[in-house]
Amino acid sequence: MDTGGAQRPADPAVQVTDLVKRYPGRPVNAVDGISFAVQRGEVFGLLGPNGAGKTTTIGVLTTRVLPTSGAASVAGVDVAADPVTARSRLSVVPQRPNLDRALTARQNLVFHAAYHGVGRAERNRRADALLEQLGLGGRGGDKVDDYSGGMAQRLLIARALMHAPQVVFLDEPSTGLDPQARLFVWDRVRELRDGGITVLLTTHDMDEAATLSDRVGIMDSGRLLALDTPAALTRSLPGSATLDIDVERAPEDTGEAVLAALASLAERVEQVEQVADGSGLRARLYLSGDAAALVGPVSEALAARRARLTGVRIGEPSLEDVFLSLTGRELR
Amino acid sequence: MSTDTAAPGLVVEVGGTAPGRPAVGRAFRALLWRDVFVTGRELVPFLLQVVLQPVFLLFVFGKVLVELGFATSQYSDVLLPGVIALTAFLTALQNTAFPLVIDFSFTKEIEDRLLAPLPTALVAVEKVVFALLRALVAAAVMFPISWWVLGTLPVEWGDLPALTAFLVLGSLVGAVMGMTLGTFVKPNRINIVFAVVLTPVLFTGSTQFPWQALDTLRWFQVVCALNPLTYVSEALRAQMAPGVPHLPLWLCAVALAGFLVVFGVTSLIGFRRRALD
Numbered sequence: 001m002d003t004g005g006a007q008r009p010a011d012p013a014v015q016v017t018d019l020v021k022r023y024p025g026r027p028v029n030a031v032d033g034i035s036f037a038v039q040r041g042e043v044f045g046l047l048g049p050n051g052a053g054k055t056t057t058i059g060v061l062t063t064r065v066l067p068t069s070g071a072a073s074v075a076g077v078d079v080a081a082d083p084v085t086a087r088s089r090l091s092v093v094p095q096r097p098n099l100d101r102a103l104t105a106r107q108n109l110v111f112h113a114a115y116h117g118v119g120r121a122e123r124n125r126r127a128d129a130l131l132e133q134l135g136l137g138g139r140g141g142d143k144v145d146d147y148s149g150g151m152a153q154r155l156l157i158a159r160a161l162m163h164a165p166q167v168v169f170l171d172e173p174s175t176g177l178d179p180q181a182r183l184f185v186w187d188r189v190r191e192l193r194d195g196g197i198t199v200l201l202t203t204h205d206m207d208e209a210a211t212l213s214d215r216v217g218i219m220d221s222g223r224l225l226a227l228d229t230p231a232a233l234t235r236s237l238p239g240s241a242t243l244d245i246d247v248e249r250a251p252e253d254t255g256e257a258v259l260a261a262l263a264s265l266a267e268r269v270e271q272v273e274q275v276a277d278g279s280g281l282r283a284r285l286y287l288s289g290d291a292a293a294l295v296g297p298v299s300e301a302l303a304a305r306r307a308r309l310t311g312v313r314i315g316e317p318s319l320e321d322v323f324l325s326l327t328g329r330e331l332r
Numbered sequence: 333m334s335t336d337t338a339a340p341g342l343v344v345e346v347g348g349t350a351p352g353r354p355a356v357g358r359a360f361r362a363l364l365w366r367d368v369f370v371t372g373r374e375l376v377p378f379l380l381q382v383v384l385q386p387v388f389l390l391f392v393f394g395k396v397l398v399e400l401g402f403a404t405s406q407y408s409d410v411l412l413p414g415v416i417a418l419t420a421f422l423t424a425l426q427n428t429a430f431p432l433v434i435d436f437s438f439t440k441e442i443e444d445r446l447l448a449p450l451p452t453a454l455v456a457v458e459k460v461v462f463a464l465l466r467a468l469v470a471a472a473v474m475f476p477i478s479w480w481v482l483g484t485l486p487v488e489w490g491d492l493p494a495l496t497a498f499l500v501l502g503s504l505v506g507a508v509m510g511m512t513l514g515t516f517v518k519p520n521r522i523n524i525v526f527a528v529v530l531t532p533v534l535f536t537g538s539t540q541f542p543w544q545a546l547d548t549l550r551w552f553q554v555v556c557a558l559n560p561l562t563y564v565s566e567a568l569r570a571q572m573a574p575g576v577p578h579l580p581l582w583l584c585a586v587a588l589a590g591f592l593v594v595f596g597v598t599s600l601i602g603f604r605r606r607a608l609d
């Protein structure tokens with residue numbers, strides 16, 4: 001026996017298998033056959049643009065959306081077969097605040113715990129402790145209508161923790177927050193992981209995904225395109241580093257010829273892409289190894305063609321680049 | 333497991349939370365307590381909202397018209413049971429219709445309760461039970477007010493069990509009708525639908541006249557027979573004004589039970605459709 005009930009420690013905290021969701025009357029699947037598992041204590045990020053199906057996935061996992069086919073379980077409980085037990089083990093911080101506006105902030109916490117069967121003394125103790133920890137001490141008696149967006153988000157996080165869930169779902173936890181509030185939320189997410197709680201968060205912000213998540217699933221149009229640690233995802237790109245250059249080519253030269261010359265410049269130039277062609281030529285070189293050391297040779301090669309190097313940017317590839325290479329589109 | 337011990341910062345110390353099946357009964361009581369708690373703080377506005385209309389009805393038709401000689405004092409015997417039935421029925425109906433539309437379509441405040449560890453259908457049942465409580469309070473308040481307005485109250489202690497039974501039955505039917513409306517009608521239409529539904533319900537519920545006296549107006553009698561409120565009015569009239577012609581109690585009970593089953597099913601279907609995508 002353990003405190004997690006029927007779940008054995010070896011079970012994943014979240015298991016999704018061939019999940020499909022099509023909303024009635026819609027021509028396409030909002031979630032189109034995705035599978036993944038989140039291990040206990042892991043922070044798992046679902047990264048994707050608006051409409052990718054992130055909220056729908058969370059909806060299924062939190063028993064609010066009925067799956068069309070496939071299976072999903074949370075904390076060892078099949079969410080479709082036994083939603084009631086699943087609800088007692090999970091909690092959600094929704095994309096849009098849904099606080100109970102007939103209640104004060106503190107009452108929101110206390111009533112939530114009461115719905116989950118937490119005893120009176122215990123729920124009062126937890127409410128006070130969480131209000132304090134989320135920087136809302138002294139504001140517990142306020143109407144939630146008087147709360148700012150950042151405060152509401154913190155209260156939603158506090159509410160989600162009131163019944164000591166095993167898995168917490170955060171749907172776009174920092175969208176719309178100012179940078180400071182964002183960092184505050186990020187720190188709280190790390191604390192959750194430190195406390196052994198499994199976290200599944202969604203975001204369309206690659207910084208957030210890369211900074212917070214142990215592993216990231218990249219989603220687009222209802223499909224899971226890639227799933228790995230942020231480091232492994234970026235490593236999987238053609239080169240592990242990039243060199244963006246702006247070039248003013250000689251009038252008689254062509255862009256293609258310049259790109260070809262750059263591609264054959266060195267062994268470790270794995271790929272050259274034209275990024276944009278406005279007034280001049282902008283190219284991205286995907287490289288293995290150190291990008292800075294290649295700036296000299298590139299400059300020389302261009303000079304030999306009577307072209308001028310007007311700009312250089314050295315970059316580690318980001319999840320944004322991963323998304324771009326997977327879908328051919330920008331994340332936002 | 334680490335949730336108990338390694339808890340710096342945010343994690344709530346679980347301290348032996350019982351594993352296994354969640355306590356559905358406790359969740360249900362907590363939901364009900366939330367609604368009672370919220371209403372309790374606004375008891376006076378609530379009562380004004382629900383009793384003002386019936387009080388004026390009673391005053392104008394049961395008192396003023398009688399004083400002026402346009403109606404006999406016997407008419408207030410006909411009217412009083414009807415007005416009390418109307419109060420209970422419409423209070424219950426409005427209490428499940430409007431708040432649910434707002435909750436589901438705009439504020440989403442109900443989501444936290446839909447994620448409580450109990451079956452979705454029980455969240456709907458809780459709303460019905462709460463509407464019933466409000467309706468019974470409104471009906472109960474009508475008794476002393478009626479006594480004050482009309483100067484008499486034709487109720488004996490012995491009538492109480494039957495009165496209560498029919499007020500409960502009638503309020504339940506009102507609540508499930510309200511929930512059916514609130515969950516099936518498009519949110520932007522609810523105001524129109526309400527106006528279109530409420531007025532006919534108000535005037536075809538045999539509250540202002542005994543149903544059997546409609547013999548000479550056959551088509552209207554048929555229309556009234558389709559309104560569940562008719563059976564609440566008639567049942568209360570049987571208790572409070574036995575001298576006035578009225579439908580037998582068993583018939584009222586059967587009719588109301590039938591409406592309860594039909595609208596009970598439709599309300600649960602509607603609620604589920606709105607609660608789950």
Ligand SMILES: Nc1ncnc2c1ncn2[C@@H]1O[C@H](COP(=O)(O)OP(=O)(O)O)[C@@H](O)[C@H]1O
Nearest residue numbers: 023026030049050051052053054055056057609
């Ligand atoms: N309740 C709904 N009814 C119909 N379509 C929906 C509903 N919710 C979402 N969708 C559609 O499903 C797709 C995925 O949406 P969503 O899961 O909200 O994506 P994300 O959270 O990644 O932005 C979108 O095309 C959206 O329009």
Ligand SMILES: [Mg+2]
Nearest residue numbers: 054055095172
């Ligand atoms: Mg979303």
